[in-house]
Amino acid sequence: MKLFDVYPLNDITITKAQGSYVWDENGVQYLDMYGGHAVISIGHTHPHWVKRIEDQLEKIAFYSNSVHIPIQQQLADKLGKVSGKDDFQLFLVNSGAEANENAMKLASFHNGKKKIVAFKKAFHGRTSLAVAATDNKAIVTPLNETDNVDFLPYNDEAALKRYFQTNGKEVCAVIIEGIQGVGGINIATESFLQLIRRLCDQNDAVFIADEVQCGYGRTGKFFCLDHAGVQADIYTMAKGMGNGFPVGGILIAPHIQPKHGMLGTTFGGNHLACAAALAVLEVIEDENLIEFAKQRGMYLINRLKTIDGIENVRGKGLMIGFDVPEELKDLRKKLLYDFNIFTGEAKPNVIRLLPSLALSRKQSDEFLEALQEAIAELSPKAKKAGNVQQEEEVRTQD
Ligand SMILES: Cc1ncc(COP(=O)(O)O)c(C=O)c1O
Numbered sequence: 001m002k003l004f005d006v007y008p009l010n011d012i013t014i015t016k017a018q019g020s021y022v023w024d025e026n027g028v029q030y031l032d033m034y035g036g037h038a039v040i041s042i043g044h045t046h047p048h049w050v051k052r053i054e055d056q057l058e059k060i061a062f063y064s065n066s067v068h069i070p071i072q073q074q075l076a077d078k079l080g081k082v083s084g085k086d087d088f089q090l091f092l093v094n095s096g097a098e099a100n101e102n103a104m105k106l107a108s109f110h111n112g113k114k115k116i117v118a119f120k121k122a123f124h125g126r127t128s129l130a131v132a133a134t135d136n137k138a139i140v141t142p143l144n145e146t147d148n149v150d151f152l153p154y155n156d157e158a159a160l161k162r163y164f165q166t167n168g169k170e171v172c173a174v175i176i177e178g179i180q181g182v183g184g185i186n187i188a189t190e191s192f193l194q195l196i197r198r199l200c201d202q203n204d205a206v207f208i209a210d211e212v213q214c215g216y217g218r219t220g221k222f223f224c225l226d227h228a229g230v231q232a233d234i235y236t237m238a239k240g241m242g243n244g245f246p247v248g249g250i251l252i253a254p255h256i257q258p259k260h261g262m263l264g265t266t267f268g269g270n271h272l273a274c275a276a277a278l279a280v281l282e283v284i285e286d287e288n289l290i291e292f293a294k295q296r297g298m299y300l301i302n303r304l305k306t307i308d309g310i311e312n313v314r315g316k317g318l319m320i321g322f323d324v325p326e327e328l329k330d331l332r333k334k335l336l337y338d339f340n341i342f343t344g345e346a347k348p349n350v351i352r353l354l355p356s357l358a359l360s361r362k363q364s365d366e367f368l369e370a371l372q373e374a375i376a377e378l379s380p381k382a383k384k385a386g387n388v389q390q391e392e393e394v395r396t397q398d
Pocket residue numbers: 095096097098100123124125126177181182210211212213214238239
């Protein structure tokens with residue numbers, strides 16, 4: 001049977017991983033500045049994470065949500081402590097799209113309304129509602145198209161105010177990434193997030209923070225929204241939550257009340273996923289990874305700003321992006337195939353860095369040096385010099 005061919009693949013097979021490195025089948029080592037798309041939070045195969053999953057596996061891996069699963073409560077307690085949101089409620093799911101899907105459903109159950117405000121360049125996942133709130137026509141099927149979602153320009157306070165003046169009472173929820181990931185590392189301003197909070201309060205709308213990529217400590221605070229001193233009504237989480245074990249969740253403010261049967265999932269909150277998620281939080285706490293990500297991010301951003309050739313370096317903590325000019329368009333490929341470094345991208349010309357929160361100083365320097373060399377080799381001057389040299393070599397061969 002063939003695999004359904006939807007992924008454009010790099011021609012690499014990874015067979016081993018540890019910390020911020022992965023190895024291919026030929027034993028070649030790669031530095032992972034991409035974290036498998038912001039998923040690797042505490043580092044590949046962290047020994048505490050491996051041990052906790054193994055120990056849990058020997059006891060019980062799964063039972064459905066028809067019985068008590070005490071490890072879910074342990075996870076909720078720990079998450080409340082590490083995130084500072086211990087008065088919130090936790091609902092566990094399996095992925096980022098599922099988290100956003102449930103967040104929007106819950107908002108609509110809560111206030112009985114159906115208009116969702118999302119933003120240009122947003123990415124919220126590929127399930128029905130999540131994709132309808134995603135600003136990419138290419139992945140929205142006719143079946144997902146809906147008039148219930150309106151897209152407004154990101155960070156445009158005047159447009160948001162105007163929209164609420166006319167449609168405010170109909171708005172069920174506003175969903176926003178504090179830093180857009182797939183959209184190219186675009187940072188919401190603090191005053192924009194504060195305005196969303198005010199408008200949601202005034203109009204009985206639910207503020208949903210999609211923290212699937214920018215949350216879980218990546219930006220140097222547990223939630224990206226914490227930088228703005230703003231509290232959402234629902235936070236959605238996934239990627240970094242399990243360090244590669246599939247697990248997602250939503251944190252729900254106390255004023256939103258549950259009802260039996262209103263949400264549900266077979267696999268969400270299974271024993272193994274909770275063990276993985278607990279291990280992640282324990283390591284984040286023990287190794288002080290949120291502060292670590294903040295410091296490491298500042299170091300990387302400051303150094304990147306001094307590098308000629310790349311433009312518009314931006315980000316917070318270890319969620320960083322920069323623009324690559326046309327003449328360096330092969331930079332990401334070069335980093336991967338010539339320097340053995342994985343980075344992320346955002347179309348058309350952004351390189352995204354989403355490494356493990358435990359990236360070391362030495363690994364950061366390794367990346368920065370490689371980046372400078374790669375830029376030098378690709379830059380038009382270097383290319384010209386290279387061509388002259390090649391021509392000379394050809395002539396001498398003659
Ligand atoms: C901000 C954001 N929300 C939601 C998702 C969807 O998550 P998943 O792929 O786990 O469904 C992603 C994935 O990239 C994301 O970046």
